[in-house]
Each structure stands twice: as structure tokens, then as C-alpha cells.
Amino acid sequence: MLDALRGFLALYVLLGHSRWLLWAGHSSWINVKHSWWQDVLAYSSAAFRYGHEAVWVFFALSGFFIHLRFASKLKLETNSNSLDVKRYFRRRTLRILPPYAMALFATLLLDVFGRHFFESLYLASTEDAFINRLFAFKTYDKESVFSAFLLLPSSTGKDFGTNGPLWSIAYEVVYYIAYPCWLIVRRINWIVAFGVIPLGILLLVPVAEMLLPAFSYLGFASQVLLKYPVWLAGAGLAELVMRFGSKTALRLAVGCTALSSAFYLVTRLPTASALVVSCLCASVIALACASSPRINAVGITTFFRYMGIRSYSIYIFHFPLLSLISAYLFAEFGGRPQSGWMAFWGSVAAVVYGCTCYEFCERWFLHRNCRISPPELRGKP
Template sequence: MAEARIAVLDDLRGVAILLVVLYHGVTAAFGFTPPAGGDYWLAYVYAGNSGVSLFFLLSGILVSRPFFLALRERRPMDLKRYMAQRALRILPPYYLAVLVAVLVTGRYEQIPAAMVFLAWGYDVGVFSNVWWSLATEVQFYLFLPLFFLVLGFDRRLAAGVLLIWLLLFVAVCLHWVSFGLLGNIYWALSLGGKLPVFLLGAGIGWLLAEQRLPTLSTLPGAMALFLLVVVLAVFLQVTVEHGVVEFSWRQPWIVVPEGLLWGSVALVMLSTPGLGGGLHRRPLRYLGRISYSLYLIHQPVLVACLSYGNAADMRVWPRLLLGLVLALALAHLSYSLIEKPALSLKNRYSSKTKDSEALPV
């Protein structure tokens, strides 16, 4: 039952990457101001970078689950295997993306920083604009085993670590502590600012490991999911009205309600068997499977197609559609030729519990 439930999370991966790709595509083509009318539903597009928070939530669920299983079964966590699994999961496609980026842009001086996830923003042109989330993801990968080691040594010390972080998080949110504009941006985008959504995911991971998730029938689950979709639309519209990117930097507390809403969506999906499942190759699940490669590839491809089409005096929508199709095709190739072989090697390090991997976006 637990593994069947986890398979549903591929659907949420598909939702997350769809939101991110549409956000980058539409805003690159038409700007960040949505047209009048239907704003609440367009908020899913113009605040689509919220899909990254959904990815963080999914990582919190899946990456923490093996630790909770080991804790439940009173066995040590194999940290060497854990690190090998994480490296095989994220490094091959990412390093390929870095290689292509420096070859296209000629910014070879950024290779050392990119290799250790310190190059993002526009350090390597448009290629590196999405790399910040990989840095945050890697920070979580390092934090998690350290936290469980502390937890195994002294639970009060582990609680103290979380309390210190919480006090700092609240102080930054209330503007009692400031690192300067650039420092505040780094904080908001780092694990320090994004830890709430990871912890919410870890809480769901604990429920999965302990097999404590409820089971909802299809109708109540569908009604709850519909209500959450409406509430999310309203919430995201608020962020659109305040400037999506700037609002998240200046008001970092926004990650808490955002995480709670996405966490509620995940809980409903996991608790309602009738909402998940379906054919393995249906579109949403397919997007979930290739979401990491698509995340790394989509923005430079979209920008290139929009720029080329503009020079050729093409209309915007055909350019955008061409970029989306080309990004999907390249992501499929990357998944087939790079990710799948790496995942096959990664499976050699898998434990008997067949812990699922989490996509690092």
C-alpha cells in the first residue's frame, strides 16, 4: 500500500514541472503581468514558480522516508549508500547541463562554482537561472543525515537545533534580523528559508513510514482536493498581486502557508486511492518521470526559441509552442540516455525496502 501511494507522487511531480515550465515560458513571452479577467486561475501560471516549493515538499517526503524506516526498524542508516544514491540521482544530468552551458556561453571560469552548486542566477547565462533550487536541495541532502545523527545521539540537542533555526526564521520574517538585500535573498532561497516546506514533507514521510496515513473514499477526497485547488488559486493570486519573486524575498514567511497548502494536496492525494494510479504513461505521470531533465533544459530552450522567432518575425504563440515541444523532446532524450542508466546504477545501492528516489528540483 505504501509503495502504491508513493507512485501517486509522480503525478504531483508532473504538476510541479508543468507549473514551472508554464511560468517560465509565459512570463518570458508575455511578461509578468497577467491579462485582465480570469486572474485567479491564471495565478497557477503567473505564480507557477510555486511548483519549486512542491518539488521541495516531495523531496522532504521521499528523502526522509528511508531515515524514518531505519529509525522504526532500529537499524543504522547506511550513509555511504545514501550519499551514493543522491549523487547518482542528481549529478549526471546536472553536470551535463553545466558542460553544455559553459560551452554555449563561454563562461568557463564558472565551472568550479557550478560543480559545487554555487553558480546560479545568471552566472552561466539563462542556463543557471534554475540552479539555485539544486543548491537548496543539496543542502537538505546534507542536513538530513546530520540531523538524524544528532537525533540518535541526543533528542534534546536535535530539538535545540530546530529551535535555534525557528527563532532565526521568525526573526528574519519579522525583520528583526537582516542580512542586507542580497543576504536576505540568499536566505529566502536557501535551506534556511525553505526548511519549513521540507519539514512538512518530512512529516508526511514519517506518516508513510509509520503507515499512519488515513484512507479516504474517492468522493470526499475529490471534494477536498477541489477545495484545496480553489484555495491555492486564491493564495497564489495574492502573491501575483504583490509581485511573485519580490514578495517571496521580502516576506519569506510565505513559504509556510504555501507549504501547508501543497502538503494538504499531497496528503489528500496519498490518502485517496481513487485519485491516483492510472496508466504509467499517461501525460502527467510522464512529465513527472522526466521532470528533472525538463527542469534543467526548459528555460534556455524556451528563451532561444523565443529570441530566434522574434528575429525571424514569427508570432509569439508558435515560438512558445516550438520551445515547449523542443524542451520536451530534449528532456526525453536526457532521461533516456543519461538519467535511466544512472538510475539503473543507483538501484544497485537500493535497500531491500526499495526506497523511492526524490527528484532534486
Template sequence: MGNKSARTAENKVLNVVRAVSALLVVLGHVRLLFFEDYATAEQGPITAVLYALTSLGSQAVIVFFVLSGYWVGLSAMSRMKTGTFSWSSYASSRLTRLWLVLLPALVLTAVVDQIGRRLFPDSDVYIQGAKYVGIPADASYSTLTFIGNLAFVQSIHVPYFGTNGPLWSLAFEFWYYLLFPALLIAFRRSATWKARVAAVTILIAGAAISGTEVLLLFPAWLLGALVAANRNRISAMLEAMRPSQLLGARSSAVFLTVGTMIFSHETTLPLRLGAWLTAIAAALLVLVFVRDVEFRGAAGRALSTVSYTAKFSYSFYAIHMPLVVFLAALIVPLHEGRWPMDLPHMAMAAAVILAIGFASYLFGELTEQKTEATRSLIARARRAATPDRYKAPKY
């Protein structure tokens, strides 16, 4: 990993963290719609653990933010360091990544939701959404809501589209993508006054539009960027550690992250303190895995396989909710008829998740996996149209 460029280096462990985080979000929604609430479930230590581990979706999103801050922050800082950063290329790269999945995900949400409502008009999940956590009582499919979701103001100025509640985090991500480079340029000593004024203007406008809730979670994203800013020094530190020390640090970081996620879910804390604690733990997890592991044999193949699923994690995240709702309407149409947490029903839930995972893989092949090719196509078109604009910018 050390010999690869910052922009192309792949880290299998961090890929696994991303894939597991997406899975935790999906697990949480499947549990909410398919299984009875913990209060009415048969109590016991195993049940408590299962419900705890399937209740970490919100905390997993915070881990996503830290990972995003690490990778996107690393890319932005690398470009600024080499003098190749420009707002137009950066915006094009980020929006291509987001829209290539988001636009078809919104269309799929509309189609799946409408088919589900027509096929299962008496299903509680469609007609009595207020009974379920995370399901809107009155889902919005208006043109304004659709456009607002494309403009990344869902849950800020418009509702999220249809039953696709997880889209709220994409709005947060977008504003972090915008605010971070503006923050860097605003405080960059070598920035020209024009660039600094433009950056401050973006910061003020972005903060005003995105609002308090978005800004309160920005520190989580920035923690990932902070790790990225010190990546080389951290990597050297990890390389100098004895294998036993490194194993201990990494094991501790994993347990700390999971424990903090559970603690922040189970404890009522003021403001966003629980999210910040989760972000700190996640940043430490990223820190100790800045240098990837080098497993060989069966362990290496298993790591590579799970790492590969991260290539479709964005698709998995973006389309799973309408599919979970649809399958819940088909299989468990009544809120009171949700399953107990036993082995047969857990096996059925696993089949549901595998089916959604396969659908996400197919969706991702048509969208997410076309990101780099689409970026290259757009970049060539922009260079051909305005070649003089692609000189190194001054800051």
C-alpha cells in the same frame, strides 16, 4: 502501495504533482519570453486566468521542495530506523542523482547558449537580457561559475551558469539534503557523542555556507519530511475514511494548493510567508495522497501515462531554460515582437514545449534514467575497495 517498501513504493499521483510542477516552471518561462506582458495584453477574465496560471513557476518550486522533503526524508529516516544509514552511502546516492543530470546540463547550457549567440547575435534575449524577467543581463560562463554550480553554491556565492536560472533551486535542494540527516542525528537520543558532534558541525557549516535565503525555505522541505515521518499513521487514517470523505479531502487539497499558489504570487507578503503558505498547502496535498489512487480503465491508463513523465521531470527542469532562450531568439528575436495571448500563438507555444519535452526525454534517457544503475555500480566499487566499512553504523 501499502505492501511495498518505503524506498521502492511508487505513488502515481505524487508523480503527477511532480510532473505538473515542472511543467508550470517551463510554462512560466515560455510565457515570459514568447508572450507580451500582462500590462500590455488585451484585458479580460480568460487572459487574467491564463497569465495567472503561467506565473506560478516560483510557487511550483516550493511544491518541489515539499515533495523532495517527503521522498528524500522518508529514505533517510527509514535507513536510520533500520540502522543502515551512513553518510558515505547517503552522500553517494544523493550526489549521483544530482550530478548525473547537472553536469551534462551545464555542458548543454554552454553549448546551446554559445550556438544561440553566434546564430542570433542581434536577438534581444541574448544581448538585452535585462528586458526579460529571469534572464541575466550579463550571463557568466567562467570556470569558477561552472565549478560553483557543480558545488551547489549557485545564486549563493556564484551566479547561475549561463542562461540556466532555474539551477538556483538545485543549490537549495543540496543543502537540504545535507542539513536534514544532520538535524536528525543531532537530536537523536541514541546517537553517539562523536556522531552528534559531527552532525552539529555539519549543521553549523552548512548553515554558514548556504546562508539565510536557503534556510528561510528549509521549513518547506521539512514539511514534506514531517508528512513522511507520519506516513503509516496518515495512510491508516486515509484508509479508514469513507470514499466520499476521501474525495472531498483530496479535491479540497488540490484547490487549496492551486489557490494558495496564485494568492502567494499575486500578494506581496513579508519574508517568505507566501512560500510557507504554499508549502503548507502542498504538504496537505501530499498528506491526502500518501495512499495512491487506484484508477482503472482509461483513467488508470491516463494516470500512468502522466505519471511516467515524472521520470524525466528533473531533466525537463534542468535543461529547459537554455532551450527556451534559444527558441525565443529564433522565433521571437525582439522583445517588442512577443506574441499576444491568442489561440494560434498558444498552439505554437505548445509546440515549443513539446519539442523541449522531447529533447528532455532524450536527455533523460542518457542521464536521469541511468541513476539507479550508476548508484549500484558505485556501491559495488566501494564495497570491493573497503569491505569492512560497510557494517551497520552506530548512532
């Protein structure tokens, strides 16, 4: 069922980007008269504004799946609860690197084509201030290219071409590298691993940003640290599910979320408490989807599971294609259209494109237990 959640999240992020790139902004929309149902659709589409927060749920899911194997060993109390570091990094590399490399190459091809024929958007020189701000840091200078080749895209504050969503891959790479070290701490003391480390990060990083102005300029480092507790929350979920079952873990997560939300509303502390609430909410969403038989029984789950298997490709490939379509619209019509149909069909094209890229690349590097063909998904909740 968690595959269905990943599929939903990937589509959610994609639809949000389509809304940005292929549909007129609010300031332009309100200056033109529309029918009531168009207004309803337009204002309803504001629900797709939280793509950045949706990626945090991806982080929680990543921590869950990465730590699940070790959590199952702890439950069985086996002696073989050490991590084969070499095998771990080989599996992570084969899983992440080939599609990522193909995404960089595809981004370059689409951007070269777009810059040649519809250059205004790529040069951030359209008449739309929002789009110009969005594309001002999408470049191919030495900083963006070098960081992308180090598997740390956007870590310098500049994206690799138009593929801004790759920023989350940099975070994941750091968390993957940190996992063996964190696991040593977990084997020694679970309180330090799940309590002292995340709370220390959430409390000390904001203090460091206030007391040490130089640290605030290290935006990538501070943001990676601040989102690490979200990843660890997913790892904690894996152990809760293994020890107590998904329903008990869900109740615990709901209770913690309620308490932390109340604390946040009362204190209004900045970043730290907001992140606590966000990571716990991500945990609740994941557990609810995993434990509810009613949700599992819904037929649409099959579709989202299908998308979930392809979610990585959909996520890392879609934005350059949407950017190319948007560049064409600016070159031919001077801006984003008032109608939402272009955003709809652009989303369909981006999903088909991502799934096609999956078939050509990612599916050949999945672990064996993840290689599920479309016919095998039919009829399964």
C-alpha cells in the same frame, strides 16, 4: 502517485517559462484587439505565474523521499536506524551529478550557438524591458561558472548562462549535506528536529535581516534557511504517513494549514508565516495525491507518472532551449509573438528535448527501483 505530482510540477514550471519567453507580455497584449476566446486563453495562462512556488513543493517532496527510508525504520523499531553516510552521499551524487553535468554542457552549447546567431537576447539588449531584466544576470563570468562547478548554481546572484532554473539544485545540495546532521538531532529528540529547528529559522532569520543589515546581503544563505522548513515539512510527512497512514496524515496537514492560514490572514506577518502556509499547502497537495483513490483512478495519471520519472531532466534542461527559440524570435521578428501557438509548440519541443536527455543520461543513474520503462507504466494508475 507522487511521481505523477512531480511530473505535473515539472510541466507546470516549463509552461510558465514558455509563457514568459514565447508569448507577448500583458502590456503588449492589451494594445492589440483579439477575439474573446484568445482573451480567455491569455488570461487563463496567468495560472502558470507561480512556478517559483511550485519548486517549493519539489522541496517538500525531496524531504519526503529522502527521509522515508529512515521513517520506515522508526515504524518497524529496528535497531539499524542509523544512516550509512558514505552510501547516502554516494547515492545522492550518482543521482544528481551526471544529469547536472550534462545540463551544464548542453547549456553552454545552446548558448554559444544562440549568442553567435541571435545575440540580442543573450546580451539583454532587446526592446523588451521584461526580457532584458530576466537575462541581465545570465552570464559566464567567473562567479557564475565557479558557483555552478561547486554545485551551487546561482548562489552568487548570477545564473550559469541561461539556465536559471538550476538555482533550486543549489538549495537541494545544501539540504542533502545537512540531512545527516539533522538526522542525529531527530534520533535524540523529534520535537527539536520538527519543531524547534524550523520555527527557530522562521522566526530568527527575518529578525536577523532587520537587526543585522549585513545578513540581508547574504541572500543565498538567508533564502536557503527560510526554505529549509519546507524541506523538513516533507520529512515530517514521511513519518506521519508511516505512523498513521496517508489519510490521517492528510487530515492533520489540512487542519494545520487552516490554522496557519488564519493566523497569517490575521497577523499579516512577513516572510515567516507565508512560508509556513506555503509548506503546509505543499504537504496537503502531496498527501491528497498520494491518498485519494479517485485521483489514482484517473487515466491521465499514467501520463504524469511518465513525466514524473523524467521530471529532473525536464526541469534542468528545458530553459536554455526555450531561450534559444525566444532569441530567434527577437532576432527575426523583433519580439515575442502575439499568438500563443509558439509557446505551445515551444513547450512540446522542450518536453521532447528533456525526455531525450533523460534517455541519454539520467535513466542510467536511477536507483534500481526507479528504473521503470514506458511499457511497464501502461495500464497502471
